[in-house]
Amino acid sequence: GAGVSQSPSNKVTEKGKDVELRCDPISGHTALYWYRQSLGQGLEFLIYFQGNSAPDKSGLPSDRFSAERTGGSVSTLTIQRTQQEDSAVYLCASSLDRINSPLHFGNGTRLTVT
Amino acid sequence: DQQVKQNSPSLSVQEGRISILNCDYTNSMFDYFLWYKKYPAEGPTFLISISSIKDKNEDGRFTVFLNKSAKHLSLHIVPSQPGDSAVYFCAASAHNTDKLIFGTGTRLQVFP
Numbered sequence: 001g002a003g004v005s006q007s008p009s010n011k012v013t014e015k016g017k018d019v020e021l022r023c024d025p026i027s028g029h030t031a032l033y034w035y036r037q038s039l040g041q042g043l044e045f046l047i048y049f050q051g052n053s054a055p056d057k058s059g060l061p062s063d064r065f066s067a068e069r070t071g072g073s074v075s076t077l078t079i080q081r082t083q084q085e086d087s088a089v090y091l092c093a094s095s096l097d098r099i100n101s102p103l104h105f106g107n108g109t110r111l112t113v114t
Numbered sequence: 115d116q117q118v119k120q121n122s123p124s125l126s127v128q129e130g131r132i133s134i135l136n137c138d139y140t141n142s143m144f145d146y147f148l149w150y151k152k153y154p155a156e157g158p159t160f161l162i163s164i165s166s167i168k169d170k171n172e173d174g175r176f177t178v179f180l181n182k183s184a185k186h187l188s189l190h191i192v193p194s195q196p197g198d199s200a201v202y203f204c205a206a207s208a209h210n211t212d213k214l215i216f217g218t219g220t221r222l223q224v225f226p
Contacts, residue, residue: 004157031212033214035216040218041218042118042120042203042216042217042218042219043158043203043205043216044216045213045214045215045216048212048213050212055212056211056212056213058213059213091157091158093157102148102160102163103150103158103160103214104160105150105157105158105159106157107155107156107157108157
């Protein structure tokens with residue numbers, strides 16, 4: 001089963017703590033995306049990677065959010081000093097090439113900040 | 115500024131009838147449109163797409179229509195089945211960007 005894998009599936013953290021969310025894309029997919037879905041909202045774009053570089057970071061909500069991708073594969077999204085408004089489902093997706101290849105999503109990480 | 119809008123948060127349709135999900139967009143640079151389907155606790159899955167050079171694309175029970183002048187697209191599902199019950203997201207992108215912009219979704223319920 002070579003789908004997009006995200007871990008953890010659920011994360012509860014206290015306000016002010018840092019969290020790391022991991023994404024394992026489909027092997028061979030060069031493009032990787034992070035989105036988040038807050039309660040009752042659509043999918044909000046956060047960041048896009050092509051290989052290891054991030055041409056578009058425009059969706060990151062604040063400087064508390066950062067992401068990296070290593071070896072053209074695994075990506076981590078880090079949220080520092082979490083706030084309650086960061087609570088959401090964080091979705092990772094990968095695609096073969098660029099945007100006109102359909103995105104394959106993982107099942108997401110549900111983050112709850114208490 | 116919501117560039118992709120799905121104004122109906124929910125839709126209820128009887129099994130066997132047609133489901134029509136609508137989507138409007140504001141950015142005239144968008145040239146590629148997709149529909150994704152999402153079940154609870156799962157990520158969205160790709161359903162069907164259409165390029166702006168076409169006005170219709172069909173795949174089995176699913177057809178997407180694009181009206182560029184109205185900046186409107188729709189997804190038709192016929193006949194609807196209970197397994198189609200899910201949240202449907204419309205998404206769009208422009209050729210000069212790598213960002214896929216999603217709508218807020220429409221929850222479809224197909225009842226027997």
